[in-house]
């Protein structure tokens with residue numbers, strides 16, 4: 001469910017029209033703006049809305065918010081494995097469960113085409129996420145992954161894949177506790193099968209298969225508000241190719257701006273400016289792991305990465321994940337690190353363009369190089385590689401560079417959730433050290 005989008009369920013997350021292609025310093029803190037009143041009304045409606053499925057699940061419920069008598073930690077204790085339901089949940093007659101073997105080209109292609117045609121779109125249906133096959137294989141096969149957590153639903157007769165949901169294992173630290181979790185992602189039901197309550201069955205089935213591995217907690221993100229977010233984050237967007245972004249309707253020309261002034265505004269140097277800035281290599285895994293582990297300690301919720309995780313998640317993989325570091329010329333110590341992953345969106349129904357190439361900020365650590373300078377170098381690399389836009393959530397310390405580096409706020413929010421784990425406080429985005437794909 002990590003759709004990396006905003007309340008509008010926007011894969012490309014349109015820039016806030018108010019951002020006007022310059023950065024509006026008040027865009028994020030105008031308590032009295034019409035936007036924020038509208039948001040409060042929306043929240044009110046959402047809060048009063050019934051969630052027949054989610055109210056039956058071990059997740060924080062809206063009615064319990066702020067109740068100091070409820071203990072932090074697991075909401076329900078684990079059950080003995082022998083008591084976990086052994087058979088899959090029932091599907092409507094014409095459909096059957098499959099376990100997707102993401103090692104095979106054929107399966108990858110089927111999943112790719114389901115998602116490419118049916119996964120997250122923005123409110124105006126202008127963009128749809130287009131995760132590449134290589135990306136899907138990377139995202140779904142980290143160290144210790146379970147094939148049984150890659151779940152599809154087919155039409156029995158035609159064998160057509162019509163729904164999908166996945167989990168991958170992750171150690172997530174919540175405050176002082178390291179919890180074995182599933183990261184749930186890629187929940188998708190074919191457009192023709194929507195609103196038939198198939199999603200709750202998908203979620204129950206992935207939960208059952210997670211339980212069978214003796215794992216009882218999960219984390220996920222979504223553009224929609226469900227019971228109950230641990231944090232509400234926002235996407236910000238940094239134009240790299242402003243002309244194309246304007247041409248495809250991703251952003252607008254500011255009222256007092258011309259195209260050439262806009263292009264000039266977003267121009268970047270040709271190459272990174274930090275001495276010792278270079279691509280991460282296999283030999284850097286131990287140093288990057290140390291750096292990242294030290295850095296992530298400060299956040300309330302963050303992954304507990306070991307070297308195997310770092311090798312999988314952060315070693316550069318062409319058109320999937322890019323990582324750079326700063327190596328001191330004197331000591332050869334790795335002092336800083338930045339990374340982004342590649343998630344293009346299909347541009348729906350545009351005559352000139354079919355794809356928007358987007359980079360998404362992933363994990364960044366600065367100890368010697370100022371974060372602002374490090375991220376400027378990341379922008380330069382992304383621009384060199386032909387990305388149209390660089391997106392970043394306001395998690396971790398990202399607020400430090402967003403406005404300064406000419407990111408504009410997106411028009412919605414990304415909610416973070418924990419399953420079967422209660423936190424007695426709502427977290428600020430800057431308390432989160434976790435990025436889901």
Ligand SMILES: CC(C)(COP(=O)(O)OP(=O)(O)OC[C@H]1O[C@@H](n2cnc3c(N)ncnc32)[C@H](O)[C@@H]1OP(=O)(O)O)[C@@H](O)C(=O)NCCC(=O)NCCS
Pocket residue numbers: 001002003009050051052053054055118119120121186187188189190193194195196197198199200221222223224226
């Ligand atoms: C998300 C999606 C699978 C939901 O399916 P649907 O056919 O719209 O909804 P269903 O009738 O099957 O189920 C509705 C239930 O699923 C819940 N639900 C909807 N979206 C959800 C999400 N992203 N994560 C978790 N639960 C979700 C609803 O809240 C509702 O439960 P409730 O009554 O307790 O509130 C489907 O809309 C879809 O494929 N959308 C495009 C891809 C997408 O947005 N994926 C989610 C990324 S986070």
